[in-house]
Amino acid sequence: EPEVTQTPSHQVTQMGQEVILRCVPISNHLYFYWYRQILGQKVEFLVSFYNNEISEKSEIFDDQFSVERPDGSNFTLKIRSTKLEDSAMYFCASRIPGATLKAFFGQGTRLTVV
Amino acid sequence: AQTVTQSQPEMSVQEAETVTLSCTYDTSESDYYLFWYKQPPSRQMILVIRQEAYKQQNATENRFSVNFQKAAKSFSLKISDSQLGDAAMYFCAYRNRREDDKIIFGKGTRLHILP
Numbered sequence: 001e002p003e004v005t006q007t008p009s010h011q012v013t014q015m016g017q018e019v020i021l022r023c024v025p026i027s028n029h030l031y032f033y034w035y036r037q038i039l040g041q042k043v044e045f046l047v048s049f050y051n052n053e054i055s056e057k058s059e060i061f062d063d064q065f066s067v068e069r070p071d072g073s074n075f076t077l078k079i080r081s082t083k084l085e086d087s088a089m090y091f092c093a094s095r096i097p098g099a100t101l102k103a104f105f106g107q108g109t110r111l112t113v114v
Numbered sequence: 115a116q117t118v119t120q121s122q123p124e125m126s127v128q129e130a131e132t133v134t135l136s137c138t139y140d141t142s143e144s145d146y147y148l149f150w151y152k153q154p155p156s157r158q159m160i161l162v163i164r165q166e167a168y169k170q171q172n173a174t175e176n177r178f179s180v181n182f183q184k185a186a187k188s189f190s191l192k193i194s195d196s197q198l199g200d201a202a203m204y205f206c207a208y209r210n211r212r213e214d215d216k217i218i219f220g221k222g223t224r225l226h227i228l229p
Binding site for chain 2: 003004009033035040041042043044045048056058091093102103104105106107108
């Protein structure tokens, strides 16, 4: 079965630094998502992206966050100035239009802010 | 706002036995989807089973079945004949029927399979 790929699997960064989390969605998928899970808490929706623009974002997704699909294959999440509370597992997901029941998830990037 | 609650952070079951994972949700919508996702250690989340709210019949996928109680807003997952490969974190999730809506997850239940 096709897979969503995320890199790196684990990233450690200093507080205040910028990080970019990378995702390669499945090639014919058109809807893209980022979710995050702080340790011991729920998986939370961050943002959805379709047709080269954000379709929905949560209150977590403030001005420090941005997403981009720079080259038609990668889908990135940038955090401009990381805070300790950004430490979490970040999941990318994608799906095709109309397949409203099935989103494919990547294995996640564990971000640790120190 | 919709919420999903999984009240069992961890569960254990003997191999070959049956286990039921609980999930409740809250919504004012009448048309929505419910899911169970499985996340093995260091692997991606995969969809185990899904249920459309308008269907009364409980979904079944091989050893996995659900007990969907719409009035009670309950959506439990039953795993029959548990196997070692079933050990994982299981997430209950909800999604409105709207095309591009987000998935709302519960906190997850870590399932251990005892040999």
